[in-house]
Amino acid sequence: MVVVTWRGRDHITACLDALKAQKSPHRMIIVDNASDDGTAELISAHEVVRLPRNRGYAGGLAAVLDMVETPYVAWLNDDAAPDPSWLTELESALDGDPGAAAATSSILLMDGSTQSVGVALTSDGHGRDVVLAGREVFGFCGGAALLRTAELKAAGGVPASFFCYYEDTDTAWRLRLAGHRVISVGPARVRHRHGASTRPGSVLFHRWNERNRLLMLLRCAPAKVALPQFARFAVITALLPFRKDVPDAANFRLGLRTRVLAEVLLRLPATLWQRLRIRTEVSRGSVWRDWAGR
Structure with missing residues (x-):
């Protein structure tokens, strides 16, 4: 489990409390992108990799990928709070589908509306969130997903230089080129404070x-x-x-x-x-x- 944070003081506690309540045992690595707002004190009791500068979400994920030795690696935004069964649902889905290399969650906004159950590829090459999907989707939303570690590494890992955005769609595309699939897991629910770390539209x-x-x-x-x-x-x-x-x-x-x-x-x-x-x-x-x- 990798959680990347930057100036997450106002929302990361809810994320960590939700992870503590997970039914599945897991190791959690928090990547702190040189936060300067007191976040470091809030997460000090956990396994933390503190980067000397802000490398973004993609850079944070890439920085610790070599530390992950478990069969699966979860990506989770620091402003997301998963249901207690979230990780169990994702693990069960991948356990039951050997051809899938990534599983994406049902990401809900704080008002209960759906933000994403996967990512679609538009006819001009944009990635867009979909709110209604079947079992298989083109890509996963990197804010809350589970990937097979070996397949991720074999496909080239995380594009660290992207800093933020499209690192998930790029990764899903490379997994598909390598012959893998991506599935959507409806019962794996996460509440997301969209835009808490970045400002959409800026x-x-x-x-x-x-x-x-x-x-x-x-x-x-x-x-x-x-x-x-x-x-x-x-x-x-x-x-x-x-x-x-x-x-x-x-x-x-x-x-x-x-x-x-x-x-x-x-x-x-x-x-x-x-x-x-x-x-x-x-x-x-x-x-x-x-x-x-x-």
Whole structure:
């Protein structure tokens, strides 16, 4: 069990209390991303890996993956509080389905509405939460999921450089390319204080989302999908100064999109090298045809 926190003083206690009440025994590692708000004192009684700087959710998960020696590893947001049977339900689901390498939870918002029961892949290569799904889904929501440790490591682990967002969809995509499946486990319920650690809709939120989606596509998608999507992003960005109908949203700000393009181009050599190293027991085209737009 890995819980990544950053300035989680106001919400991590509820998470830890819920984990203490789990029916399944587990080892818990808390990754503290250099919190400076008193979080360190609240978690001091637990096994803590304190990073010297904030490496984000993806970086925090990646930092301790080598420490995990159990067959399964759970990812859990520090602002999520699972039901007592949460871990048991996820473990039972993977025990009963050898072809699945990851199991995603029913993530509920604090008002009881559903935030996610899995992740779908859109026809233009975005990941989106789904609130109604069958047993199998394209990907898992990284805020509350269980993965097979060996399969995760064999697929390349966690993309630490993503910092935050799309690390789960990228990981699920690589697991599918390696021939594995992802399942949704309805009874594995978690209450989530969405946005307690990050601010959805903020400039940083959109920067990470736009950048990481493009990096994910360049790593995982068929070239005939990844390259046009990158080009489309670049063309829309270039035309923004000449448009009169620019949407009033952070992800249409010229400065943000220019920075995203610069970051993707800077990482392009490493990203293409990573693409070559991804294990592909199933072709990229097959995964795209089976799941994009569903």
